[in-house]
Amino acid sequence: MEIGAGMDADELVRMMEGCGFGARRLAEAVNIYEEMLSEDYTRFFTLAGAMVPAGMRNIISSLIRDGRIDVLVSTGANLVHDIIEGFSHHVLGDPEASDSGLREAGVSRIYDVYVGDDDFIRFEEILQGILPEGAERMTGTELLRALGRKIDDERSILRAASDAGVPIFCPALSDSMIGLQAWLFRQTHPLNVDAFGDVGGLVDICYGASRSGIVIIGGGAPKNFALQAMLVTPNSFDLAIQLTTDRPEPGGLSGASLSEAVSWGKISPEARMVTVYGDATINLPLMVASALTRLSKRG
Amino acid sequence: MEIGAGMDADELVRMMEGCGFGARRLAEAVNIYEEMLSEDYTRFFTLAGAMVPAGMRNIISSLIRDGRIDVLVSTGANLVHDIIEGFSHHVLGDPEASDSGLREAGVSRIYDVYVGDDDFIRFEEILQGILPEGAERMTGTELLRALGRKIDDERSILRAASDAGVPIFCPALSDSMIGLQAWLFRQTHPLNVDAFGDVGGLVDICYGASRSGIVIIGGGAPKNFALQAMLVTPNSFDLAIQLTTDRPEPGGLSGASLSEAVSWGKISPEARMVTVYGDATINLPLMVASALTRLSKRG
């Protein structure tokens, strides 16, 4: 490994290919991602952890707009903060600030990122204005598409997905401020979202995906929801990349090895797969920048 | 710290009280848990990570039967494996086994625990037999209570909760085999579970909880769902214990400090709270054994 001034992200990653440990894993992730983006795969992307508050929003929405994500599975929180970013901005704060002081000041903390109470008030006003009403049963995906259409912000993940016809699955939608607002809305408006409505939609996509790849950020319910849908089909993922801070030994799903998913039939035994252990706010931008550089060089 | 033969769990933990690092945190967790169990608190318990496959099932169901959990918030997977344990047993396996070999043998791996395909087939038969049918909209909690009533196993978490009238909230119910089975069932039977149906129920409990405590295992959607429900009430948690392998710095909720939740108003600035970093399969039994010993000594 030899470092020079002005190296681009891909040159850096190519050097990592001959290295050990995390560097090698990251380089392999870029190789797999390049394959996923350049060949004909149905591309899944799952998003957990506070990636939008941390500033990863534009990466995701650009990938959607550029046709590089076919299915997004997300936590509710990332979508909440996607909406908030449309009218306000998360502020960098102090991870060691007094939390009772912040409470008095009306500031909520996400590690070193701050969100103001007034942002949540504005969020409530917006949601109550754009939540769709209707008596007939709808799915969470339909609800999110309806919201996306009303969000006037090109950089929004919800908007980008709505524009691009990319479905967003949110298996724990009630577990978010969107869920809270939907519940409030429903006190006075008809709204009927089916708890199991999205299972079929995702399973159908998996059935139709003769070749598929998945990028898993942070694990959680989004990871499980995508893998479980594939499980009930004859297919399995051919390419898989996982960026996580968790480790396998405590047995939780977020840290589970991709190999473990092979035993379940979720990922193909012949799949190319790699887990990069570390902070996705570093590894995701580096992986995306490097893969895009390669695609651009290919022309 | 002085170790002798025959020390009971509580003697061990009391010695840890004067120690630093994790030992001190665990000792403080027991102090808080003793307070939570011996005084008049509404007791929340959130469960993420593969705690049931790992063998923690009886601890949870006993706590429920003994009136030591008032509200359980769980991942779907733990409830699925709770049902499986009612008719079969998870088998200890090899975390380094060949996963493609396991697939061929029809075995799914959860780190070092094995579940057989036949268990999932039996699970399907059972679920299809006990899922409730009905045209009117129900909540996830009602669905789980209906399942619990049909499970003929005293040690089952679902059954214990059903018997004890303890609600089980599962914010990502569709993200589990229960969700998959419910979706299959619905192809041929009426079943209408409301995606936001449980928000109100949990918020109401939080409103009514003038004093409350929470034990958080592993974070995830269960942690967020419980804290978020408290957020929209004038109350906040007075006692909080978190057992997690995650850490705060990568910004994810599962590793977020309890102090961070104070900035949101989810936990009281005056709350007693502690995070024990480590494997909950070790720390939970030790904490529970120690707290129960203290309660028993009090008589």
Place this chain on the structure above:
Amino acid sequence: MEIGAGMDADELVRMMEGCGFGARRLAEAVNIYEEMLSEDYTRFFTLAGAMVPAGMRNIISSLIRDGRIDVLVSTGANLVHDIIEGFSHHVLGDPEASDSGLREAGVSRIYDVYVGDDDFIRFEEILQGILPEGAERMTGTELLRALGRKIDDERSILRAASDAGVPIFCPALSDSMIGLQAWLFRQTHPLNVDAFGDVGGLVDICYGASRSGIVIIGGGAPKNFALQAMLVTPNSFDLAIQLTTDRPEPGGLSGASLSEAVSWGKISPEARMVTVYGDATINLPLMVASALTRLSKRG
């Protein structure tokens, strides 16, 4: 797993034996430790991490006095704090205290443990009084034995080792306050400690150890020094227990699997071995209490 009031540490651990993840690993560690203590093994114990400041001192010194450690390999810091504990006490502090405030107050922090500047002044006085002087070349082990003889505290690790004839190897002795004091002392007194003087002594012990076991706390130089000495002999460790918070993937020695040491020839391919991932201030007391209880029941 079923938890009852009054369970002793070993009953708790025996229940963990049928569990998965960390619980299973801890139970296996106790099984191996019971074997190590009850059969004829040369018993190595390596100590890294601030175990003495955290309160683990008496566990170690009791194990030495009771003949359960034959060779101790330690960081210098643990020995420094062993001496300090002989005349003062580490104080429990606040891990989030202002460190510049602590500096002004003359307090040094080790996570949540405080040590006062006056303790280090007293430490200097003591060391300058008990460091051995002499022109001929000595080993680090001899230096530490000389110090141990002068420490008037039954609970001291150095004293216990000196009394019991247990050698203490400290591969980075200069990297500690003992090293600093020795260097000061040498400005005015003859003292000649050989940087490689202890290699032979440890290798000889390894040569003589037809059956051997090792408990590794925290990794670091002590782990490597013990394993490397075994490497150059025809022998290898037959039993190995590792308690660490590190993980294998970043490639550092402290998190390296015990299996990796098999490839080097440091640990036997037939060895019984287990790593327990987690905080040793919890797992070490639990393991020792459980193993001693078993030995006591055997009579």
Place this chain on the structure above:
Amino acid sequence: MEIGAGMDADELVRMMEGCGFGARRLAEAVNIYEEMLSEDYTRFFTLAGAMVPAGMRNIISSLIRDGRIDVLVSTGANLVHDIIEGFSHHVLGDPEASDSGLREAGVSRIYDVYVGDDDFIRFEEILQGILPEGAERMTGTELLRALGRKIDDERSILRAASDAGVPIFCPALSDSMIGLQAWLFRQTHPLNVDAFGDVGGLVDICYGASRSGIVIIGGGAPKNFALQAMLVTPNSFDLAIQLTTDRPEPGGLSGASLSEAVSWGKISPEARMVTVYGDATINLPLMVASALTRLSKRG
């Protein structure tokens, strides 16, 4: 954050500056490193973890040759592998290979990097040929400089340091194959290396460093040795960067916060400092590439 094809490492890092979590920490590390390299600081660099086997060797030796490291503090293992890389190459292997199979094949594993037994045999031959002999007491630093002069490889860290007059401190030199070879050599040749010989040299450098910065890779004895030397002077570090996978809560030095070192007086209360949690094989190249790009743009 907006990712485009062809972004250079520094553009990527500058985008991270407005992000949260690890990305922000990495961006701050580059800011501090830019300051450290462009202004007049005495620059310390401590190296733990298997960084040389992982491929970081050329980064370190180039930094030394370019005058960007004034003092290197290293584990012995990194120096051993530096010598091995001079005549052979570490091979990328399989972290899940059978370790007993590797043993039979004469291959030693460092996570996913392989070293052959024949490399260690050749290493032995080389060392026995270049170890300096002499009756008078020398320091470890002098020994390493003597070795460096004999290594015929421009990319070697030892050679680069020897050429550039940069001292290499190795506080646990006996805890390495160099230590083993020195011990063997001494059976038949005069060699007298002083265990405390390097304390004074490093303390003197600290005394003379009116402004100083430190880059800490992986913690361990090298971190402690550098910080401890500063401790006994009236000075303290003005800039500090730590790349580590450890975390503060278990209390070990490798994961200890830099702030903690302020309480000891090792780092100045006014210092700029940041810890980047994660795999240094990713974060170090990215940090160095970005900082060098900035220096190059400045001209």
